[in-house]
Amino acid sequence: MSLSSPSTTGGLLSNIYAGSSSDSETSDYTTDDESEYTDDEDDDDESDISELPEDEPAPPPRPVKPSNGKIRVHWAKSDDDTDVTNFREELGPPAMEFPFELDDFQKRAVLRVSHGDSVFVAAHTSAGKTAVAEYAIANAIKQGGRAIYTSPIKALSNQKYREFTEKFDSVGVITGDVSINPLANVVIMTTEILRTMLYRKDESLANIKTVIFDEVHFVNDPDRGVVWEECIILMPPDDKPYLLMDNKGVFNTAAYRKIYDEIRAAEAPAPNAKQAAGKGKGRGKGKGKGKGKGVHRGPAPKQPLTGESKIRLETQKLQGMIKALEADDKLPATVFVFSRVRCERYAMGMPHLDLLSGSAERSKVHVFLKESFSKLDETDRDLPQIQAVTDLALRGIGVHHGGLLPIVKEAVEILFSRGHIKVLFATETFAMGVNMPARSVIFSSIRKHDGSKFRYLLPTEYTQMSGRAGRRGLDSVGNVYVLAAEELPDLKALTTTMTSKHTPLQSQFKLTFQMLLQMAKLTHWKAEDLMSRSYLENARAMQLPTARRDLQRLKKRQGDLPKLECVLGEEDMHRYAKLELKSRHMASDLYGTLFNTDHKKVFCRGRLVMVWSLPDIKASSPAVILGSSPPSMSTSVVATVDVLVVLRKPVPGSSPAGDSGYTVRIKNLPVKSGLLLVTNHALPNGVDFSDAFGLAREMRRCEDAGQFDEPLELGKNLKQIQTEYFDTLIGVKDLTKAKMKSKCHRCHLRQEHFDLVVEEGQIEDDIEDLEFKIDDSSLYLAPARERMLRALVDLGELDKDTMQITLKGRAASELVLGDELTLTELLFRNEFGEADVPSCVALVCCFACDSGVSQMSHEAAEALLPPETVKLLEQAMETHGKVAEILTKERVETDWTEFDKQLCLGIAPLAYAWAKGVPFAELMTAEPIQSKEDEEVYYSLWKPGDKPLQEGAVVRSIQRCDELFRRLGKAAGVMGSTEVVEKVEKCREAIRRDIVFALSLYLEQDGQRQASKAVDEAGEKEGCPVEEVS
Structure with a gap:
């Protein structure tokens, strides 16, 4: 190979x-x-x-x-x-x-x-x-x-x-x-x-x-x-x-x-045994690869429950399962829960469950957690979240979800990897963890909310999570359980989740304004280079080798075509061919309509017609109708006619007809796509339709008499034909007259020359299609690229005439995090240079807000902020709206829900308070917060009864805010604004502190801690392109 x-x-x-x-x-x-x-x-x-x-x-x-x-x-x-x-x-x-x-x-x-x-x-x-x-x-x-x-x-x-x-x-x-x-x-x-x-x-x-x-x-x-x-x-x-x-x-x-x-x-290192647990403890053996025989049902509860009763029941069932697994030596276990709130509710709902082996193991857990949190300030160590996680860990229970502080999640992960966490309640992203399998996996449900609706798990989601059951080299089998506290899952849905094929791969390649700005900065790279190499263009790319080969062949064939030489010394065939092709298009609608009216009798036996859709002849030919058939499900879904065609040259299936040429019989010729002209004449009575020789001779006589050039006349009885089709009938007559005026019409080389001209035209069309397919303009995202480029021109980030990137565009290209379009507008209006540090932090954090942070309304947020900050936020909203107007004007495809989320004012009071020096612990409380620097300002961030703030989401928001400030500093440097650069550094100094920027536990070696350099220091000393944070 x-x-x-x-x-x-x-x-x-x-x-x-x-x-x-x-x-x-x-x-x-x-x-x-x-x-x-x-x-x-x-x-x-x-x-x-x-x-x-x-x-x-x-x-x-x-x-x-x-x-x-x-x-x-x-x-x-x-x-x-x-x-x-x-x-x-x-x-x-x-x-x-x-x-x-x-x-x-x-x-x-x-x-x-x-x-x-x-x-x-x-x-x-x-x-x-x-x-x-x-x-x-x-x-x-x-x-x-x-x-x-x-x-x-x-x-x-x-x-x-x-x-x-x-x-x-x-x-x-x-x-x-x-x-x-x-x-x-x-x-x-x-x-x-x-x-x-x-x-x-x-x-x-x-x-x-x-x-x-x-x-x-x-x-x-x-x-x-x-x-x-x-x-x-x-x-x-x-x-x-x-x-x-x-x-x-x-x-x-x-x-x-x-x-x-x-x-x-x-095979998996430890094949899974699967079972569903209902009212009972879910005991019983079930071994298999997810087929029906490997799924065992327990009895269902007598009646469905809701609200608190449901959660209490589920917690009881889970605790019973955990105890049973402990007795059967099937711990540690991971319980996958598709709600952060339920993760905590389940764990906190088992206050008497203690899974540690004794005081020695409990002491190890205590020492590890104390050491892990020792770097934090005392107020941060006393955070309710840290205290709650510590209490759970001292009983062998863990919680893992996105609302946890990063350092808390890491502590739980390390304890789990060391075997001190016996049961871990986790959301599905824990399935991506490094080498942290368990002996058993429990699904609290096989249904989840995907952002719009509740649905069953996809097979890939189930596979990813259930694969955590079974430790390589330790377990011969991994145990997978599905909790069915309220009702048993549908067996068909369960089987589908466990065994079905997975969702087909679809490229997620997309153009962004940032990508276009970066390409505009380069001389030899362009967006089309990325677009054409993306998996989105896979089907097109697979066709390119064949397209290039076919293009070469067509061009060679085009060059080998014989030159049309008119014996009359005129080049009229191209015009004649255009008239005929136009006639075909008009005839298609006309005769299909006529067949469905009382005028269908004109399609009688003996009617003279011109036909064109013959397999081996491109030109139209005279013919006579031998019979007709209306649309029928048993025969044909379209109206058809049987015809006898008379030809000058033989074709496959034709028969000699003496001096008349050749004849060929065509059965079931579609009326809409086969008839070019229904004439006003028919063969005389008494003609023997079984004598093809005689029919051909009679048709040649009619042709010489010009009867094949006289379109059908319907008289004045046209009530059943719509006006548009009457106009088409007139158009067919006019085209027929124009063709008759051409010297090509009765030329004995008409068929040969017509075929040559049609072939030339088809080759030219095919060449044009292939050249378009090979050209970058055929890329799927090419139209979107053009619209986005026009929007960048409107915003002043690209020059209208040269399409070169402007100073404004170069500044925008630095903002690879957040809404670069709105932020650039604010930079060039000097909004950051004039605002104070807390106001700047409040604004920038709105562009870096994690969606897990509970959001208050804009009105509620503005009520908690000083007037100058509110004014800054209003200006940002106005600018954001103007950008939206430009995107709408240029028809840039935009997810407006996501566009609105790019500027989330609900986090502004929290960010303002953090920049004022409010401790993290106070940000997480429901009590009014008083600034240490300004006694007149209070920050009641959320009231009792509101959805609690998630510490992990808050930390991620502030970290992203810091990274966005760093990018703003670079953009300001491009602009040459030292004032904004200095303001950005002051903002970063105000927010880079305490638990939000605590060092990862994974970056500390056992017995030896390695100091970590911040981004800027590392970049200066190592020349390293450290850029992102989130």
């Missing part, structure tokens, strides 16, 4: 296009809360793409025609059955040793990696994909190079950093706010940061021998899938191998097999 080398292309997706399949399947990740539809991780890291190399040309397109002349070839194959009996001999000296025997799929993948091939590993959750990644890293280091490991979220990057530091000597991590050893042998980063480095052609990418993409199913994420595509497209054209990893069955990887060997795991 031979693989194509990525060295021949500027984007790996080019490899996909040479014959890839489009039947891919993918997962559809949705939100984890009934009422708040945000993911609980920092999933919107924005890359700094402001420093692209302006003299770097776009990589050339990948050659799609190999030396053997074939258009389509298979670049890779699925490798599920390669014999690995002699694995050691084939591998040679290994790059690293494992303390366990590798599974067959791991051996196959390791062999491919060692051969320098790019590999797609599709294996069950916890099956051991990471082992393949570790070998790929070790192999790169063995060759004297470096490796990059990408993950979808910052938290996962931090976890991987901690994991890899235990296995490799030189490990680095780059996240939005932290950079540790960025030039290490192996560097972990988010996919957004890799995109940043690729755009900037960063020097730290030198000597990279392999790149590993984890959780590749994010290609299908509506918001972030484009980032994965950009990274694959922008990969430099060299010989480094790539390793893609994902869960088996998350989607069909056929489209990716054209660039990677695909290795699949045959």
Whole structure:
């Protein structure tokens, strides 16, 4: 088997296009809360793409025609059955040793990696994909190079950093706010940061021998899938191998097999036993792969419950299940709950459940938590959330969701990985955690709210979560339970969730204003380069080799056509052909309508007609109707006629007719698409219709008499024909008269020359279609690109005449986080330079608000703020509205719900208070908050009874606010506004404090803590492109 080398292309997706399949399947990740539809991780890291190399040309397109002349070839194959009996001999000296025997799929993948091939590993959750990644890293280091490991979220990057530091000597991590050893042998980063480095052609990418993409199913994420595509497209054209990893069955990887060997795991490391638990404890054995025989039902409750009663019942059932699992030695367990509130309600509803083994284990938990939180201020350590999580952990219970503080989530994860958390109540994003399987998994429900409605889990969602059941090397089977406290789930829906095929992969590539601005800054790159290489254009790209080949053939055929030479010395056939083609179009509607009126009798036997849709003749020919058939379901859904056609030259199926030429009988000729002209004449009575010879002779006589040139006359009885069709009848007559005036009409070369002209025209049309298909204007997003460019011109970010980027556009290109259009307008109006620091923070945080933060109305928010801040927010709203008017004017496709969410004034009072120095603990209380700096200002952020603020969402909002300020500072630098640059630094100083910017626990080594540098310091000392934070 031979693989194509990525060295021949500027984007790996080019490899996909040479014959890839489009039947891919993918997962559809949705939100984890009934009422708040945000993911609980920092999933919107924005890359700094402001420093692209302006003299770097776009990589050339990948050659799609190999030396053997074939258009389509298979670049890779699925490798599920390669014999690995002699694995050691084939591998040679290994790059690293494992303390366990590798599974067959791991051996196959390791062999491919060692051969320098790019590999797609599709294996069950916890099956051991990471082992393949570790070998790929070790192999790169063995060759004297470096490796990059990408993950979808910052938290996962931090976890991987901690994991890899235990296995490799030189490990680095780059996240939005932290950079540790960025030039290490192996560097972990988010996919957004890799995109940043690729755009900037960063020097730290030198000597990279392999790149590993984890959780590749994010290609299908509506918001972030484009980032994965950009990274694959922008990969430099060299010989480094790539390793893609994902869960088996998350989607069909056929489209990716054209660039990677695909290795699949045959079975999960610990097959799942599944059962549904109803009123009883859900005990009983159920082993299988998700088919009906592996699903066991327990009895249902007698009547449905609602509200508090339902939650209490579910909590009781869960506690009973947990106790049963403890007795059966089936802990630890993960309970997946699709609501952050219910996560906490379930955990807090079991105050007497204690799962720790004794005081010794409890002491370990206490010491770890005390040490983890020791860096926090005393007020932060006393936060109710920290106290509640601590109390639960001291009983072996954990909670994990997006509303938790990052440091709290990390503490829970570490305790769970060490075996001290016996039961973890978690939202579905925990299923993406690093190597944290449990012995059992419990679904509190198999229905969830996806942001618009409640629905059953998708098969991919179920697979991702249930795959956490069963610990590799420890459990022979993983146990999966579905709680059915209120009613048993529908068996059909349950079976579908467990066994159905997954959602087909759909590209999420989309154009953004930021992308267009970055492309406008470059000389040799343009947006079409990215668009044409995206998976969105996969079908088009697969057709391009054939289209180019067909275009060459058509042009050669066009050049080989004989030149039309008129014996009369005139070039009238082209005009004549246009008249005939126009007649065909008019006749189609006319005769189809006539057949459905009383005038259908004109389609009688013996009627002289002109027909045109013959298989081997392009010109029209004289014919006589032998019979007609109305529309019928048993015969034809359209009206048809049987005709005898007389021809000058023979065609397949024709018969000689002496001096009259040749005849051919056509059965069931459609009236609408076969008749060019119904004449006003018919053959005389007494004609023998069984004598084709005689019919042909009579038809030639009629032709010589001009009877085939006289259109049908219907007299004055036209009441059943609409006026428009009467006009068409007149038009047919006029066209017939115009054709009769042409010398071509009665020329004996009419048929031959007409066929030549029609062929010329068809070739020209086909060439035009193929040239359009090959041209960038045929790209799916080309119209959207034109509309967006016009909007940028209207905003003054592109020059109208040259389409070059302006100073304003260069400033906007720095704002890769938030609403760059509105923020740029505010910058150029100097709104930030004139406002005070707390007001600036309040405004910018509105553009960086996490959707998990409880929102108050704009009116309520403005009532809590001083007048000058309210005025600033009103100006921002007005500017936001003007941008919307421009997008509407240029018909830019916009999700207006998301557009409105880009400016969320409800968080402004909280951000204002934080900038004033209010402690985090006070922000989370329901009591009126008094500023330490201004005794007259109070901040009653929310009242008792309101939905509580989620600490994790608040932290993410402030962190994003800090990152957005950093970007605003760069934009102000482009403008040359030192005043705004200084204001931005003061704003950042006001918010970068306390628990909001606490160091990740994963960045501290056991027994040795490594100091972390902030973004700016790391960038200055290491030359590292650290950009994102969320």
